[in-house]
Every structure is written in structure tokens, then in C-alpha cells.
Amino acid sequence: MRNEKYLIIGGDSLVGSYIYKFLKKNKKNVICTSRKKNSKINSIYLDLKKPKKLNIYDSKVFFCASITSIPNCEAYPEKSKLINVKNTLKIIKNLSKNNCKIIYFSSQAVFDGKKKNCVENDELNPTCNYGKFKYSVEKELIKLQNTIIIRPTKILSINDGLLYEWKNLIIKNKEINVFHDLYISPISIEFVVKFVISIEKKGIYHLSGKSKISYFNLINKILKINNINNHLVKKISYKKSDKKILYKPKYCALSSKYNNLDNIQNLRHFLNDAKFN
Numbered sequence: 001m002r003n004e005k006y007l008i009i010g011g012d013s014l015v016g017s018y019i020y021k022f023l024k025k026n027k028k029n030v031i032c033t034s035r036k037k038n039s040k041i042n043s044i045y046l047d048l049k050k051p052k053k054l055n056i057y058d059s060k061v062f063f064c065a066s067i068t069s070i071p072n073c074e075a076y077p078e079k080s081k082l083i084n085v086k087n088t089l090k091i092i093k094n095l096s097k098n099n100c101k102i103i104y105f106s107s108q109a110v111f112d113g114k115k116k117n118c119v120e121n122d123e124l125n126p127t128c129n130y131g132k133f134k135y136s137v138e139k140e141l142i143k144l145q146n147t148i149i150i151r152p153t154k155i156l157s158i159n160d161g162l163l164y165e166w167k168n169l170i171i172k173n174k175e176i177n178v179f180h181d182l183y184i185s186p187i188s189i190e191f192v193v194k195f196v197i198s199i200e201k202k203g204i205y206h207l208s209g210k211s212k213i214s215y216f217n218l219i220n221k222i223l224k225i226n227n228i229n230n231h232l233v234k235k236i237s238y239k240k241s242d243k244k245i246l247y248k249p250k251y252c253a254l255s256s257k258y259n260n261l262d263n264i265q266n267l268r269h270f271l272n273d274a275k276f277n
Contacts, residue, residue: 003029004028004029004059004060005029005030005056005058005059005060006023006028006029006030006031006059006060006061006062007030007031007032007033007054007056007059007060007061007062007095007100008020008030008031008032008033008061008062008064009032009033009046009061009062009063009064009065009091010032010033010063010064010065010066011032011033011034011043011064012034012035012036013064013065013068014155014157014160014161014189015062015064015105015155015189015192015193016032016062016064016065018157018189018190018192018193019062019064019193019196019197020032022193022197023197030042031043031044031056032044033045033046033054033065034046035047046065048065048066048083048087048088048091049082049083049087051087051090051091053094054091054094054095055098056095056098056100057098057099057100058098058099058100059095059098059100059101060100060101060103061092061095061100061101061102061103062103062105062196063088063091063092063102063103063104063105064105065088066083066084066088066105066133067079067080067083067084067130068130069130070109070128070129070130070246070247071244071246073128073129073130073133074128074129074130074246077129080129080130080133081129081133084130084133084134084137085133085136085137088137089137089140092104092137092141092144092147093140093144096144096145096146096147099146100146101146101147101148102141102144102146102147102148103147103148103150103196103199104137104138104141104147104148104149104150105150105152106134106137106138106149106150106151106204107130107131107134107151107152108151108152108153108206108208108249108252108254109126109128109130109131109134109247110124110126110131110134110135110138110151111124111125111126111131111249111254112125112126112127112249113127113247113248113249113250113251113252114249114250114251115251116251116253117251117253117254117255118206118251118254118255119206119254119255119256119257120151120203120204120205120206120256120257120258121204121257124138127247128246128247130247131247138204142204145202146202147202148199148201148202148203148204148205149203149204149205150192150195150196150205150207151204151205151206151207151254152187152192152206152207152208153184153185153186153187153207153208153209153252153253153254154184154185154186154187154209154252155186155187155188155189155192156186156187156188156189156270156274157188157189157190158273158274158275158276158277159277160189163222163274166219166222167276169232170223170228170232173232174232175232175233175234176219176232176233176234177234177236178215178216178219178233178234178235178236179214179215179216179236179237179238179241180214180215180216180217180235180236180237181214181237181238181239182214182215182238182245182248183212183213183214183215183252184209184212184213184215184218184252185208185209185210185211185212185213185252185253185254186209186213186218186267186270187207187208187209187265187270188265188269188270188273188274189273190273191207191265191269191270191273192207194262195207195261195262195263205256205258205261205263206254206255206256206263206264207254207263207264207265208253208254208255208256208263208264208265209253209264209265209267209270210253210264210265210266210267211253211267212251212252212253213267216233216235219233220233221267221271222271222274225271225272225274225275226274226275226276
């Protein structure tokens with residue numbers, strides 16, 4: 001809608017920042033929340049540790065804020081639950097009363113990963129605290145009138161996070177150690193933003209890569225599409241590393257009960273979004 005208002009909870013997050021940039025580029029009426037008191041973008045200060053009531057009405061709200069570190073959710077369960085469940089629901093319910101439509105970002109971690117190609121109405125069985133917190137929020141949101149739940153697999157951007165680190169190491173001609181035995185079903189941030197901006201109907205929606213791929217194979221495909229030699233990439237096992245991996249789904253790709261939506265991304269399309277710029 002031309003005069004629709006938008007609020008992004010978590011404007012500093014990967015997803016939140018990209019949604020904000022997209023809406024601003026398209027001259028939409030958008031504001032976001034930030035934990036930075038001196039943020040340079042159009043924002044409201046909000047800390048989920050001690051959230052304040054937001055006087056926002058009649059808006060589409062993208063809820064992108066949470067503690068996303070699975071190890072932190074395990075190490076500090078009470079603190080994480082306060083932010084990811086109690087205070088999250090408090091904000092969402094208040095905004096819902098203000099006639100706001102909520103688009104909430106959940107996670108594939110609501111599944112245990114033992115079943116292949118889970119669809120939106122499959123039974124949930126989270127095995128880590130992060131997934132359990134997302135499940136707790138989902139159970140409350142489905143009771144509300146105007147909510148949309150998004151369950152993405154691994155969201156990646158060539159300009160942020162892991163892929164950005166890889167790109168910088170490659171540019172600096174430095175060696176990269178990459179897991180060959182840890183798998184994901186990656187989706188690009190561009191793919192995510194395009195979908196969530198357009199979705200309107202209440203419900204639960206999966207956003208997933210079509211198939212699983214190891215981190216090692218993924219970086220090699222990214223290098224190939226960018227015409228870069230892979231001599232700096234070294235294969236390692238997560239089992240021999242000091243990194244504790246708490247969520248390792250056997251089946252990391254989700255499926256969908258919707259056949260008419262563009263919510264499953266082919267690897268080829270993901271790689272097109274992973275070209276260096």
C-alpha cells in the first residue's frame with residue numbers, strides 16, 4: 001500500500017538493516033528500533049532487556065531482534081529467555097493491540113532436523129534453547145489476529161557476516177579454514193527481503209534453500225562464480241575444532257506446503273546473489 005507505515009524491531013540486525021534499506025530506497029514511511037543511542041538512521045532507542053512501550057499504530061512491523069547466538073542461549077538461559085520470549089511477546093502484543101501487523105522471524109531450529117523436508121504444519125521438536133524460545137513465541141503468536149511467522153534456514157549476505165569475512169580474507173590473500181562436515185541450506189538476504197516485503201496473508205511460511213551443502217563446498221562454489229582460485233581454502237572438520245556446534249540438523253533444508261509462493265531458493269539463485277561487488 002502506498003501510504004503504509006513500517007516499523008522494524010532490530011534495525012541493527014542483518015535482516016532488519018536490509019529491510020530498512022529496501023524500504024527507504026523505495027521511499028516508504030519506515031522507522032526502526034536500535035540499541036545504539038546515537039544511531040545515524042531514523043530510529044527509536046529500544047533495549048529488549050528493559051523494553052519500553054512503543055506508541056506505534058496501524059503499521060506493518062518486522063520483528064527481527066533477538067539473541068541469535070545458540071551458545072549464548074545455552075550458557076545464559078534465563079537472560080536469553082527474558083529477551084527472546086517474555087519481552088518479545090510483551091512488545092508484540094502491545095503492537096498488535098495498536099492494530100499493527102506483525103511479521104516475526106522464527107527459525108528452522110524449532111525442528112530437530114531428523115525429518116527430511118519439513119513443511120509448515122509439521123510437528124515441532126526443538127532441541128536447543130534458541131529453538132525452544134522461538135517455539136514458545138510461535139505458540140502465542142498463532143493466537144493473535146494479524147501475525148505472520150517466518151522460519152528461515154541460514155541467511156547469508158556477501159556484504160555482511162560469514163561471507164563478508166570470507167571475501168575479505170580472499171582479498172587479503174589469507175588462508176581460510178572451512179568445515180567440510182557441517183551442512184546448511186543457505187538463502188540470500190536479498191531473497192528473504194523480497195519475500196517478506198510482499199507477503200500479506202496471516203500464517204507460517206518457510207524460507208529455505210532447496211538442498212543442503214557443506215560450508216566447504218559452498219565457499220568453493222562462491223569462488224568459482226567469482227572466478228577466483230580456491231588454493232587458499234583448507235578443509236577442516238568441526239569435530240576436531242574447538243568450536244562447539246549445538247545445533248546440527250541431519251536435514252537442514254525445509255520444504256513448504258505452498259506451491260504458489262517463491263519461498264524456496266535454488267542454490268544457483270543464491271550464488272547469483274553471492275557475487276562480489
